[in-house]
Amino acid sequence: MSTEKRLPVADRRQTRRAFWRAFRQEKGLVAVAFLFNALSTGAAIVAPLYLGYIVDDIAAGASMSTVDDKAVVLLASIAVSAVFTWLGTWALGMLGERISAYLRERFIDSSLALPLSVAEAGGTGDLLTRTVNDVPLVAFLFRDGLNRVAFNGMKAAAYLGAMLWLSPLLTLCLLASVPISWAGMRWYLKRARDGYLKERASEAEVSEVLTGTAEGARTTESYGLQRRRTAVAEESVGNFYRANRYTLYLRSWMFPTLDASYPLSTAAVLLLGGYLYFQGSVSLGVVATCAILSRQISYPIDSILMWIEGLQKAFAALSRVEGVLVMSEDEPEYGRPLPSEGTVEIAGAHYAYGDGPDVVSDVTMSIAAGEHLAVIGPSGAGKSTLARLVAGIDHPRAGEIRVGGTDLAEMPMSARRRLVTLVTQDNHVFHTSIRDNLRLAAPHAGDDDLKEALATVGAEWFDDMPDGLDTVVGGTERELDAAAAQHLSLARVVLADPVVVILDEATSMLNPQSARTAEQSLGQVLEGRTVIAIAHRLHTAHDADRIAVMEEGRLTEIGTHDELLEREGAYSSLWHTWLGDRAAV
Template structure:
């Protein structure tokens, strides 16, 4: 079930949006990302300080390993008794145990901190995404929102679970190890720092290249998914208009663009690591050369030189990890910007004093509408529905039926004219009251993952099991529901019990009954069931509309014949209106449609 919603402001266009012709949802900039992270971090200040303390302690204790091994080297080099090895060896064991325990605790606390921050951000994102005006989602393309909900959340989650703890450990290890080298001998530190200019230049070069590349890659994947959704979701229309080759070519182009950007990213990372290996070679060579000179001049022992070389060698892992995580950080930052961009979207503006509908009437006056290409879809359409009246919209594909339904539901704003519910224009009602006044059900329904009861309670969270059963009974769905393995507690959706198309559509009608709006719009809500489930769904739809003002975009003319009144649209204009009997007798457009429909049905029996 799709509730009506008013439109809101435009979106910032991402890289690649121009190629798709859509207004992608906004992304956050760097200062906003830092502000949000700082806000989330302050909420868990104690856990952050605790994890930092444990990781610092673990790293500091682990640094004792190199000098202890250096002492072992000195004992051997000076031919001292074997008993002198006992103390450094036992200490090495203790260092390993203490460092491992402290590291495990610190990393665990840091991971929990990251998960908590991610959960907070995800809640904000989902809450805002569910409240987005459908018009804004359609302008961006549902693929853009889909990739943010799936790919971008996954990328950020992976960064929080794996990259964040590892990055924290690596940075601390680098800082403390360089300090320990300075304590051994400041000249070893100077030798080690010869690698820093190469590393810094490499990182700066990589960041400049990677940031726009990953942003473009995210946009390209969103464009690819949107094209797939457009092609697969509209497969019948694509085949009917013989556009299959054109759509396949579009999918190929979008996929090729996404693959090309992915390959560019791989090539960039390969060059990045090649430059880091050069920095390691320069640094280690300098440390070994410094050790050779200092030992030769009796300014350091072999053990001290060994400890310095071990210190620098131990930096290979943390430095490469920290710098390699720049790659993950770029991807995660690009995804994070997309999540925060949606979470920061302002809620649709509500009027200061929302109007209150006086009844359940619907009125469209001189309504006109065009989409972005400027082609008019509706022209001066007038439509009146009395309280409790059921009106069917009939017309050929492209006549403007669905567009008119969306305008009345408040999903789109009319380009001209006015739509009123209960005598109040939609702008004066506001988004919230519009959603409570009118609901739209399309042929594209969704079964949400979870129990059947939870799925239904999306329409009315406080509904009792008895109220759920009453709504199921109203649309004739209680029988098959009770036959499920666990009844209302049966898990449905992905990974759960699979429902038929008819059953899934019935659930949407049950949600309509539970939400109980005074006005309901069914946009070909029985079209996907096929002939086998058509009668069942038509009966369910009639029951769900009982007591409401109903506008039915009729896929089957039997629904139109059972309506109180029929409105025929052709090329965006109303060409006929009346009862079934009146229009058949008039011999106009509807009579032609009915004759064709009746003949088709007789021929198929």
């Protein structure tokens, strides 16, 4: 599967910027977490130091009371370290949860702000994988991974400082494990980021293929394409398997290399420490303490290096999540006021999907402000594609489209969405209250405005909702049928209050009587606005100011109902056929 149109992935600089920006959201909690972990680490250092003092006291023949006093301090330090370790873990966990929530909310906002054409080109699987898999991995990065790495890094630094204070010469023994561990980590890190990015991308490919196969199962069976779809699925799963096997290969070399390097430092401390002890350069307690610290320092370092694998995955996921965020942030601000009138001018518009043939060819027309234009034609005539072009979702490969005298291609998506609203027959009900579903179009609308919008589109079912606007719909709570979902979508149009409204068979899920009522109600509300209706019911075309007929991507007729009947062309034929069918019924 080609990934040329995949959603972008942030580069290393953008990913690092996103990482530190997330931390800046919680500066106070970062300081608290650092303080608790610093106190925990400081208390943890006391235990091995006092153990060395006890060894020296025993070797010097000190009294039991002296040894007991030091033992009490040792035990107290362990208790204090345990308390502050718990507090530090709590603070880091809280920090991780808050940052994770911040990133999740930003990601959802940015995903909703993506141009529809970009989201569609990226594929359902890519965006779904970033939402379902990558965002939780990023949450893991801040909630679990970083606190362990930060805490263990602090402990390793403290142990190293204690060894330097006791014996700089014995501290040099830690370098014995560096060549092997450095070579292993350098080899791993050189390959890890690309390997994990490929793993995430191949997982998105599997999701895309399996989702498409499931959604198109009936079509696949109807045309006997099972073997072809199975082959595509097997290829994508094979790519995912190979990508996973490669990252497993990286880990299989890294971890044994690290494990083999740690004992070298402790062995070096014992050998050199023993020699220095017999030379009288250091005490037995110093040797014992440094040996313990050299072994203790390996645990936090090992933990950090073990988490490197998880962090590589998480940072690869952060790069994919940030790719969506950067795309939405790159959109420029529209510094000029939006056009206040809805004149639509289409001049020589051509459009093709990918490298295919034109599905809209040389369409030219002018729609006056406040005019109601109906666009009709057979399936595949290019009606919905024309609607997407006027809505600014796609841009013509040739020609231009102007609304209110402004070229849509020069306007950012946020401005186009405020100017033009497209309503299709595909509507989504979010798993939340009716109020929140409606406020997607008008975040600051009051309850009276929401109820009035529902009444305007004839949503009589709302009167039966037990909790009114607070009723949770969607998901497993209260599933709305297709007609009710379409009412919600039309009510959003009323609340959005755009200059130009495009209805792409927006009432097709309603029964004829309900559709007629909704269209008449919308007609009153949309009075004075430019309306382009992609019509599949000819009574919708009959009510329009003008009718445009499209065939094979071209505009073949345009005029009023009576004018087109007089021409006895395609519209006249459709009209008389429709009247004959109604009479037969």
